[in-house]
Amino acid sequence: MPAQTIGHVAKASGTPIETIRFYEREGLLPEAPRTMSGYRLYDESTVKRLRFIARAKALGFTLAEIRDLLALQDNPASNKTGRAEVKAITERKLDDIEHKIADLQRMQKVLSHLAHECSGKGGVAHCPIIETLSGIEDCTHPEHR
Amino acid sequence: MPAQTIGHVAKASGTPIETIRFYEREGLLPEAPRTMSGYRLYDESTVKRLRFIARAKALGFTLAEIRDLLALQDNPASNKTGRAEVKAITERKLDDIEHKIADLQRMQKVLSHLAHECSGKGGVAHCPIIETLSGIEDCTHPEHR
DNA sequence: ATAAACCCTAAAGTCAACTACAGAGTCAAG
DNA sequence: CTTGACTCTGTAGTTGACTTTAGGGTTTAT
Structure with a gap:
């Protein structure tokens, strides 16, 4: 699993960096593992998860509902x-x-x-x-x- | 013109007192005249104005749009x-x-x-x-x- | 005369979903 | 070895339409 920094995930998913950190705080993303220096590391599954969130938002789900959906999935x-x-x-x-x-x-x-x-x-x-x-x-x- | 306090207008119009003061701050209602002790005094026209606001809101107008509509009316x-x-x-x-x-x-x-x-x-x-x-x-x- | 019910202001809080700092540390290239 | 791009945290600001709170005066009923 090639690990990516937040900036790569942001580009790959079309979600702004700040929003990714916000989703983590809000419990839509699990806490990411870190490098020694504290940088978050992600793999492909995070990009998929962010796309899931984007699709669900486009269908009118709130973040709270999306959190529930993701929790069921997890x-x-x-x-x-x-x-x-x-x-x-x-x-x-x-x-x-x-x-x-x-x-x-x-x-x-x-x-x-x-x-x-x-x-x-x-x-x-x-x-x-x-x-x-x-x-x-x-x-x-x-x-x- | 029988003058009413804010509480009467609130009841007559179905708009909470706080919301009436808020509308005044936001320029949807003119500044009300006051008693010597500082109480706002209203007449029937304010009740009508509040009903106008309620109808316009029910039709999806924003407060800014309603303010414009009222300004045109005024x-x-x-x-x-x-x-x-x-x-x-x-x-x-x-x-x-x-x-x-x-x-x-x-x-x-x-x-x-x-x-x-x-x-x-x-x-x-x-x-x-x-x-x-x-x-x-x-x-x-x-x-x- | 005192308590209940009413009114006042200014400022802060609420909700959703971000977005934008400020200030500081880290990493890759030349 | 320094510059620029990247990342971190924590906090505050945004929008719209209110709602709440704190702290105080006023009016009315008993």
Whole structure:
């Protein structure tokens, strides 16, 4: 196993050096072995682990969730029931994401409606966007619901 | 105009007292007039303003954007061209939201695929979720793209 | 008259996920 | 043997939208 310094791992994984040290502090990476002079030494598995973290982040997992996923992966005891937990974490995240999408779609609906209603010309006085945010019931076009 | 203390406004608007003071510091609310002893005094318009803020927040506007919207509403000079700016802010926000939705839908797609692939039974060893996050090319079902 | 309930300020803390110092030691090349 | 690139630790700063704390005045009800 050829040992690499933190800078090499940073380049190979695309993760900044500071972030690698941060992940170690946060328990996403094990404490690295050191040279006599205190430099951290890594092997290829660390690069893979950092790529795992990057992919999981891209899917919306938080660092806390990723830490749990990695712990399951690391723990030999999780070779009995681990998959259920992994699936549970994934499904919770899926649920989160579906809620967020639903929220955003509600916002989108209202905003695109407002953007269409507003001519963009003239003063703010009877701007339908401002009026809606102000909670005015009787807009100039009260036919909507 | 019956003047109310901050506590009444908090109750009437559903905004915590501390948050009202925070909004004043941040320029979303004008500085309130005070009693001789330094208590802030508000009238109904503040309650309306706080409701405006709450609605705008619910639609995903940041406090900075809300401040801009309120400034346009307040500024008599904006009664010439203000509506264009209001519409621009709204459309930028709509754009943001559409991007966020697209991102989340990409995550959702991958995660729901993973959740279906994984039985949830057994150890973490060949869990398809873990394997995908680990970047393994040849899954047991490599037919997907 | 005193206690409960309310208000004030300024400053610090919270969360997430980094990012950026400052100050010092180490290693490879010329 | 010195310069420059690299690494170390520990601490502090960033963003957004608050929340909390400490320490003190004020008002209202009994």
